Amino acid sequence: MDAIARPAALALRSLSLAYFVQATGALSVVGSLAAIATEWGLSDAQTALLITVFGVTFALAAPLLQVAFGHLPRRRQVLIGLAVFSSAALAFALAPDYRALLVARVVMGLGAALIGPVLGALAAGLVEPKQQGSAIAMVLLGLSMAGLVGMPLSAWMAQAWGARPLFVAVAAAGLLTVVLIRLAVPAQAGGQAISLTTLGRVLTDPVLLPAYLVVFFIAAGAYTTYAFIAPIIRDVFHGSAHTVSAGMAVLGVAGVLGNLFVVRAARRYSADAMLLAGMGLLALDLVLLLLAPPTLALLFGVLLLWAFATDIVWPSQQRRIVELSAALRGVALAVTASFVFAGIAFGSALAGLLYARYGYHANLLGSLALLLLAAAFLALSARRAQLPGWSHGAE
Template identity: 25%
Template sequence: MAKERFFNLPVLILIASSFMLGMSEFIMVGILPDIAVGLKVSEVTVGNLVSLFAFVYAPVTPLGSALSARFPRFATHMTLIGVFLAGNLLCAFAPNYAVLMAGRILIALVSGTLVAIAMTYAPDVTTDTFRTKFIAWVFSGFSIASVVGVPVGTWVANAFGWRWAFHLVNALTVVLIIGMVAVLPRNSHAAKIGFLSQFRLFFDRRIQLGVLDVVCGAAASYVFYTYLTPIMRDEVHVPEQYLSVGLVIFGAACLWSNLYGGKLADRG
């Protein structure tokens, strides 16, 4: 009997979609000083976009995930990825801080829901044996973005200007959309419970503790990560050409923890 393959084309496309979401979310980290200079605002003001992103992302994600389950999955997926692309285009061509903020809000509105939709493909693109591994890898797309995407985006920004970092995301997103249209299944799994019923889960103490754990971990990580580039540059005095190395090291640690967490879950 042939050995089951985990990394088939649909799985790789869904991991790549998570990577693009992570790259778009975290790219601000590496190019924050460049944007501040380009738009003539302070680095703290640009850094506030990370907080704004989180404030929009957090409440919209459960609402968007619940609502998306009531509509055809593939059409919803493609519509939201289109909104994601529009948000990044706004960022790339933003003439001022207000337009950049609008673009970041658009991206935050759909990013969490896109990850949730990607998870629903698990029964269609992999076997029960690899279900937990699939979830771990989709989440790890964000960490892969911090290992590869953010340093690459930082290098592009340093070489060609910060707008080209967003242009890179846009170009890769177009390629990703073509891949999604080509390989993702079109079937849907309609929601069998009401919209409000889905939120009863949040009254479960175990769910509350799980959410709290993620919130505390993300808060501790992102507060530091947001200003990692200025910290390395101004406090540690790391030369500009080595800033990407620091971002790679931090991202690699995040990636390892995600993948090792998936292995621990399989043992449980």
């Protein structure tokens, strides 16, 4: 396959930075639960709700914002979304109480809902069709770098300086990314004007609907354990705040390796095969945690495998939706992002419930059950895609 041209590669890297900022701002709550709870006098469950409310907002808003603003050029959508997201991050840093924190997270979710669904479609439009898998993986490298740099750095900043400076930094990074994207990403024609009827058709397509449910159950399965990784490290593995930061760094290193692997493997293997491989590795990880004694050596080994697996899964599921949805990939990716964050919200809420009532092993079993549901819907979607008469139902 021909290499991606340098101007397009630079544009893809700037979009990757947008993903980095969004993911760090969205998920930094995971690594800074203690600092946020201390700053505003909250419980772990209240702090975890800040993850859930972001996910619910994103899930509801992403497709509706594409109906309202999908006709705008995708670059403009990303720039508006980043500006809203960054402003809300600053409002979070200045929040006087828990209610203001929740409102700020809702607005951050609205900004992210305009960014995330568009990045994959924008990346795919910058390259030839045969390069789309690699282009999407390049953009999603920002998600991996959020794990490598953003998450451990945010955990460290929250511990060393407090939660408020952390979100000021997120706001500043978002505004700097706005400038970079304006310089590096070429202006394009308008996006897709999406009607509610079209949105309904994309949501109910017999192949795409189970494909979205694959995404939902993978995200829910991952976050049923991952959302409470900081309390789990503290209570089960008897780690300190420094251990949490180190764990986030391990996740990031392995995530980058996983993403680099996907960039190359996407040229040889189908999205379905990559998804199955990533889900299998996640299930193996959960089984290891269930059966092995909780030691720090096990923890770091499991985190390595966990991040590698999730970074196979995320770009592969986006690539699969792009391949299935054809001309309406923009709205299909928006719906996909909604299902991702709905899964994150559901998994995060379930994580708090299971951990508080039944303990760590219940989180692991819940994650395994949700991954099994994801595998079942992947098989259903693949089988329906092979039926005679179906051809890119979203066209």
